[in-house]
Amino acid sequence: MLASVYKIIEQFFTEKSTNLFPAKRKPASVSEFLARKPLIAPVPTPPDYRGRLAFDYQACIGCAMCEKVCPARAIEMYPVIEKEKRTKRIVIYLARCTFCSECVKVCPRDAITMSGDFMMADYDRNSPSLVVGLEERRKNEVAPEEKPDTPQE
Amino acid sequence: MSKSTSTFPLSIGPTHPAFKEPVKFSFEVDGEKIVRTDMDFGYTHRGIEHVARERNFIQVIYLLERICGICSVSHPMAYCLAVENAAGIEVPPRAKYVRTIIGELERLHSHLLWTGVAAHEIGFDTLFLHTWDIREKVMDCLELLTGNRVNYAMLTIGGVRRDIAPEHYGILEETLDYYRELYNRTREILLEDLTVQMRCRDIGVLTYEDAVALCAVGPTARASGLPKDVRIDYPCNAYPDIEWLRPASPRDIGKEPRGDVFDRMIVRVLEMKQSVEIVGFCLDNMPDGEIVVESKAIKLINQLKKVKGDGLGRYEAPRGEVAHFDILDEREGPAQIKVKAPTYSNAAAWAVMFNGAEIADIPIIAASIDPCIACADRMTVIKNGCGGLSFTAEELHRLSVEKQKRIKATCGNS
Numbered sequence: 001m002l003a004s005v006y007k008i009i010e011q012f013f014t015e016k017s018t019n020l021f022p023a024k025r026k027p028a029s030v031s032e033f034l035a036r037k038p039l040i041a042p043v044p045t046p047p048d049y050r051g052r053l054a055f056d057y058q059a060c061i062g063c064a065m066c067e068k069v070c071p072a073r074a075i076e077m078y079p080v081i082e083k084e085k086r087t088k089r090i091v092i093y094l095a096r097c098t099f100c101s102e103c104v105k106v107c108p109r110d111a112i113t114m115s116g117d118f119m120m121a122d123y124d125r126n127s128p129s130l131v132v133g134l135e136e137r138r139k140n141e142v143a144p145e146e147k148p149d150t151p152q153e
Numbered sequence: 154m155s156k157s158t159s160t161f162p163l164s165i166g167p168t169h170p171a172f173k174e175p176v177k178f179s180f181e182v183d184g185e186k187i188v189r190t191d192m193d194f195g196y197t198h199r200g201i202e203h204v205a206r207e208r209n210f211i212q213v214i215y216l217l218e219r220i221c222g223i224c225s226v227s228h229p230m231a232y233c234l235a236v237e238n239a240a241g242i243e244v245p246p247r248a249k250y251v252r253t254i255i256g257e258l259e260r261l262h263s264h265l266l267w268t269g270v271a272a273h274e275i276g277f278d279t280l281f282l283h284t285w286d287i288r289e290k291v292m293d294c295l296e297l298l299t300g301n302r303v304n305y306a307m308l309t310i311g312g313v314r315r316d317i318a319p320e321h322y323g324i325l326e327e328t329l330d331y332y333r334e335l336y337n338r339t340r341e342i343l344l345e346d347l348t349v350q351m352r353c354r355d356i357g358v359l360t361y362e363d364a365v366a367l368c369a370v371g372p373t374a375r376a377s378g379l380p381k382d383v384r385i386d387y388p389c390n391a392y393p394d395i396e397w398l399r400p401a402s403p404r405d406i407g408k409e410p411r412g413d414v415f416d417r418m419i420v421r422v423l424e425m426k427q428s429v430e431i432v433g434f435c436l437d438n439m440p441d442g443e444i445v446v447e448s449k450a451i452k453l454i455n456q457l458k459k460v461k462g463d464g465l466g467r468y469e470a471p472r473g474e475v476a477h478f479d480i481l482d483e484r485e486g487p488a489q490i491k492v493k494a495p496t497y498s499n500a501a502a503w504a505v506m507f508n509g510a511e512i513a514d515i516p517i518i519a520a521s522i523d524p525c526i527a528c529a530d531r532m533t534v535i536k537n538g539c540g541g542l543s544f545t546a547e548e549l550h551r552l553s554v555e556k557q558k559r560i561k562a563t564c565g566n567s
């Protein structure tokens with residue numbers, strides 16, 4: 001019994017870790033209002049946190065190893081022409097990603113890295129902020145190679 | 154079902170605010186008393202075993218992690234043990250210790266979570282928030298060690314993926330001290346406070362005999378006085394080295410086990426203490442050396458591709474025994490995989506626990522085995538679009554023998 005009472009009293013004096021809803025009425029400008037009022041920051045992520053992925057287009061050699069190990073099948077390959085040779089590059093759909101970092105580990109060129117960023121919410125699962133490597137894809141993607149004709153059945 | 158004048162049916166579920174997951178209970182109640190219980194599962198069947206057969210060995214680890222959000226180390230652990238068993242891979246000693254540490258931290262956070270849920274079910278929300286507040290510390294610890302808050306992605310076949318670095322020891326020790334200090338106070342709130350006892354004593358009783366007959370596992374079985382713990386009976390990882398480890402029992406604090414909800418609370422509180430001590434032991438006795446046999450995923454897949462055979466992996470998850478049976482058949486992934494989750498064993502005990510209970514006690518009795526319905530849902534029968542099929546034990550046995558033969562035929566003669 002005493003232990004519970006003690007805990008409740010203690011609670012009055014501990015530092016808050018969440019933010020109360022900051023306004024009573026809708027302010028004229030939400031962003032200005034938030035800038036004025038200091039909010040309690042989120043808990044910092046530890047080093048080696050598995051957060052948002054980053055992809056280095058230049059380092060990648062198109063070996064497709066990351067595509068093979070990705071458990072969520074979040075990695076998609078598309079054809080490009082680099083140094084006058086046909087090869088492939090990847091895009092990563094973060095909305096599917098499970099943040100296992102298997103791709104980071106398997107990549108022979110360290111082309112994929114992870115950061116501490118975890119605030120990734122978006123309304124659209126295909127929005128540019130949730131597809132890593134989309135910009136490069138738009139710039140560099142070429143038509144897929146013509147497949148040699150397969151006999152029709 | 155014949156209509157009776159004195160009892161009437163009460164149906165709860167498939168989705169109901171009192172339960173965290175979909176399960177359907179059909180009770181037969183006489184006034185406030187429950188006289189008969191029937192259960193129906195299968196509302197969260199996700200076909201994980203089928204999906205696993207289409208993936209390679211590495212992908213399957215992360216898939217199995219998602220069988221259960223709370224035991225997200227137990228399922229991959231059992232799977233890795235099974236595959237290592239089949240392929241004859243010997244895990245390096247350091248990896249075994251790291252696995253034990255992660256597993257025990259998971260048990261600690263799972264039991265704290267359960268305590269909160271149980272407190273919430275009996276309407277003691279202050280305690281619920283208190284235990285979840287305490288739990289944050291171990292979650293932070295796991296996040297630091299593995300990089301994820303849940304679904305740690307820590308295990309791989311033949312070892313672990315991340316080492317416990319020298320700078321982590323201090324933080325881990327600090328966390329353990331925090332829990333050691335808190336233990337007495339938390340124990341007092343949970344086990345000596347009258348509020349909890351009034352709602353939990355002699356509620357949902359599972360006697361020793363019933364626990365044996367219904368094959369209860371984990372804390373549910375231990376609370377009925379059954380000394381059953383995979384960590385001790387079939388030790389893996391670092392458990393063989395821990396000589397003082399014994400199945401927790403209410404006898405440890407001088408109470409004769411009655412098999413009620415309160416005893417399950419006692420066992421879990423004792424196990425939290427046990428987990429803290431096990432992590433402490435592992436930190437003190439951590440061997441040096443490699444943490445994984447083969448760190449390159451592609452190489453590992455190619456190695457396992459040459460293996461033909463089968464293996465069984467057993468591990469004590471926070472809720473009880475989890476067992477995985479894998480068949481390897483010279484493929485990139487497992488040819489067949491069978492998962493037995495702890496709730497599957499414990500759910501049968503519900504039928505006994507509910508008998509004679511009152512309607513108001515349904516949520517706490519249901520929560521007392523720490524159910525994870527999604528773990529246990531391994532099969533759904535759909536025939537011509539209508540449900541309501543039932544099988545007898547003989548029919549199920551015949552069907553599983555048939556399935557086994559079918560698998561054997563597709564896998565050659567492994």
Ligand code: SF4
Nearest residue numbers: 070097098100101103
């Ligand atoms: S982190 Fe895992 S899930 Fe995400 S893209 Fe890489 S391999 Fe796939």
Ligand code: SF4
Nearest residue numbers: 060061063064066107
């Ligand atoms: S593994 Fe690395 S180099 Fe290979 S395709 Fe993926 S990102 Fe490119």
